[in-house]
Amino acid sequence: MTTFVDRVELHVAAGNGGHGCASVHREKFKPLGGPDGGNGGRGGDVTLVVDQSVTTLLEYHHGPHRKATNGKPGEGGNRSGKDGQDLVLVVPDGTVVLDKQGNVLADLVGHGTTFVAAQGGRGGLGNAALASARRKAPGFALLGEPGDMRDLVLELKTVADVALVGYPSAGKSSLISVLSAAKPKIADYPFTTLVPNLGVVTAGSTVYTVADVPGLIPGASQGRGLGLEFLRHVERCSVLVHVLDTATLESDRDPVSDLDIIEEELAQYGGLGNRPRVVVLNKIDVPDGKDLAEMVRPDLESRGYRVFEVSAVARTGLKELSFALAELVAQARAARPQEESTRIVIRPKAVDDAGFTVTREADEMYRVRGEKPERWVRQTDFNNDEAVGYLADRLNRLGVEDELLKAGARAGDGVAIGPEENAVVFDWEPTMMSGAEMLGRRGEDHRMEAPRPAAQRRKDRQAERDEAEREFDDFDPF
Template identity: 45%
Template structure:
């Protein structure tokens, strides 16, 4: 089953804890610290490729978690890094956060995005040895891995998108031009999901049908084509399945706009209706090359073809006339598309496909929570607190030094914090007392609870 949307919870592994250890051997009973660092937790990575064509597996398995890093050990032995979890997604997948912001666009095979980064391994006590700290009795805890929900959205990678009203013959055309076999029937909305096909350019002097039958197209240059299920009035506002269909046309270099000659009503009005829906969805899509095609010429009188062709010409549109079911006019259509795509490929040759949308690093700041507690965010302070063993007095003293050097106490004083106020950093809550470097007060006393 073709699935083009999925919501996935990605949870990266926690880093391994650093080891607190001192070297011990015969005749050296009081060796120096030799606790090793913890290993890095595994990350969750989305990798675009051609081996998968749908998001159905991720929709059915929405919870993806990696392993934690190994703990550090004595004798300066580091913990093992956890393996990353590589999740294959179709080329053309867009990754968004739960609020709809684009995180990454993966249009080409090999493009990848780290959706949840594994936590850093905590440093062992050997890393804290200094001239003033000769026997550090603490290490760092492993950093928690990132965890969040992301939304995956597939936009098919097709150079040509076939658009038009329901029952215009879009699936029939894709089936006639390629080896794809979409469902075809004589009623509207037969196609409920896009179909991707490969069209090869016809060798000189050969008909399209003969070239397909003889296999002469193998290895020839060609293009990919996709039928966009029928659009109706209001599709750009989400009527029907309009939005779900229109996004598959976003990456197309050119459009084949199919108009049904046998349908009731004015064909030119039908053309303008679909054109309006496409440009209303994404105005830039209106600037792409478009080959207008009048289909089902075999189902109407020649006078109708002549009249409709003249009405399109009067509107400044030069349509081709075909019958997708009978194979009439397909060679001319493929030839026109090859010419259009040659120019578009040359213009797009210098563009980079992969897009990564980075968020700026947050500056250190102080605010207030709804319950009146102070909240410190930004910089690296949340990570420092998360990796601190708050049950170890030496580790707490080291954390206090780091916060003081980062300017946390200065910002709290400027914001109006008073001794004894609750201060939250990450998921921890502290009772704040200014240090001796800030005011003439005994060393800071902190208590830690869950926020």
Template identity: 65%
Template sequence: MPDFVDEAVLHIKAGDGGHGCASIHREKFKPLGGPDGGNGGRGGDVVLEVDPQAATLLDYQRRPHRKARNGTPGQGGHRSGANGDDLVLPVPDGTVVTTPDGEPIADLVGAGTRLVIARGGSGGLGNAALASAKRKAPGFALKGEEGESLDVRMEIKTIADAGLVGFPSAGKSSLIAALSAARPKIADYPFTTLVPNLGVVEAGAVQYVVADVPGLIPGASEGRGLGLAFLRHVERCSTLVHVLDCATYEQGRDPISDLDAIEAELAAYGARTGVDLSDRPRIVVLNKVDVPDGRELAEFVTPMLHERGLKVVAVSAATREGLRELAFAMGELVDAARAARPVPEPTRVVLRPRELGETPFEVVALGDNTFRVRGDKPARWVRQTDFANEEAVGYLADRLNRLGIEEALAKAGATEGAEVYIGAEDDSVVFDWDPSIDAGHIPIGPRGTDSRLG
């Protein structure tokens, strides 16, 4: 398996919240010690964080299932459960996070950038926290909520200022090695470079990052060679540098036809992805002029390239001829692109409180005396309820009544015995509605029971 992987699908599960504890303080000579059950701990979040040391998504391709720790249950003696540890997943700079369908979620750029991709579930309240003037010693506690779970697709788009594009063996890796401290693999056969190589170049006061994009051949935008896998790394480059081989002996190739072929692939990729690369400034590098035939060919095609309005630099990575001029030419375009970028506005958090009179739920008629209650709050309350405990079920009924669901069902035309669905569409809890039961009265009886449900 290759060491460099720039795409991965991750299956994420945040930690579940711990259940609350139903406990009564018991001590000699203190028969009425009162409830002392602690709350459950919060489940851990799953966090994506940009790590400068991370360079690949290989580990996530090998182990795509990741889960944060659960919170622990509460205990008696007012001891709350421990919170689950967050799961921090390091990702490379320039990682784009989307849904499996391609809907954007986040673009993680800059060391230390963090994204909480899945939030842990809240811990359930213990009976000490549920005690009130009317219900002095609850015989139940609330269950912890499940953490969020989702699938995400991650894709690396290399962070570089200038991108070297060209045919295999045109000398892109050799140029990066000559211009910077990067040491990519260099050999005399096509597709030597299997991963984008990055190098830092200094040109006077300007420091910038150069990347070579491997495997571009005719048809690359449609999947031929390696181009489709790595064309995305061109998207963030503000400057494109065409590296043209002036010493190739391959039949049917010359600098002009190579330039046209690569430009056609860039245009086809832009049409396919919606990323317009036509407005990026270009530099043409005529490489391998240390070869006599290469110098003659470079001198022959330079006027043709000037007619197209292109900046042309003749270089030799082997003898370092023209490298200083190339470094400053790229630095000038990169510096201009940086100056033209708009100043980012500070992030503002906008709080939008719920409008007065807006109900946190809705009642939808499904058919003959059958209704569904939709809303985050009722669904969350149902998930927190221990349906094996009658008192907990009665407490849920009281909460739903205070929210106004009983009144809303009556207005919707529900009659005695109506089936009421609350919760997720595929995992709902079904209630038989009885409007004659007093949902506002808390009966006195043994803990864990409710005479209204007998």
């Protein structure tokens, strides 16, 4: 059964925002108490959080679909809906988040590092929040926005200071088991190590981690064997250790040729050319192995490598190796740029940025794209004429109608708001009045206005009678 997974596809969906409520306060002796619809609750976010106690992505291999809860709708009596509960997904240290196209969205390193993978939708405003001095009795509310839905790829890249690389059965697992307290599987056949193993080594005042990467063979960078699957675990390591087998039973292999082949695979993979290298000639406890190590050591040192002769079985040469690795790790840590304090970057919008664009397409079609127009469309209940009229007002105030005129749009031309796969399309009519607007300004209810003085009421009634008499005098039935 698989117990280690370092790459998964994750499908996340944030919660939808709750709809706003359109409600009017009703009370005895107060038939028109005003709008009291509450706002909808916010949808829950989906957040990835690094937890150092987690070492694999196995949980998401078995359950790749994750969804946060939706926000609750608002209610009458100015009661807002409950926010949706955020969904927190724990991931191992060193997880890289990518989209389906392979673009890196986040590199999660360090305990507690977070990334909002999908953001919950906003809750819709109730009619109480939409009321104003001009719009005293809104008969509509805004819909909640849908939450984000994203398809992500999670890749685990082991966070370690030193990586042990080499052919299968070169003794990497044995070496990490004696350098640290790690207990990897050790056997006398190739590809014993199927997953990376981590061990913690203490050398003097320096504590560092060592990763045992599954064995590499020719063609590993192109996917042969297990190399391509686990070469990503070498990327974060500061030091590479070539573990070379000096007692191999294969006649066509020797330490120098093994080193050349592994270096070629690392070069083909790319991005590892600047890492310091150390060569470990392992298995010198075997007589032929000791002789071969002494024979090839001058050649390796002439190439600029630091060479150590060790035996994981006899535990010889390990102290010098561990302190040499500690020195290289300390140098690599000192060379890293210091983390800067948090800076607030302000990027003001350009003065001529209208917040939307209008483009002309084929067949007399115009497309409106922008954050605000598209969000307003999602919030509109198109079954409510007053809500549609409110959307038209908002678009007009934003300047969409003026831009359509400048782009050459004429009455009857098609206008689409939003992306091609999910757009609202309508036939444009400049300064078109909705049914609610014909009856009066949207949201106004004269019954809720302050009572007029008696003298003003008498004056208004007299003006209405005079107007009716003039219309009767002008009427000629013949």
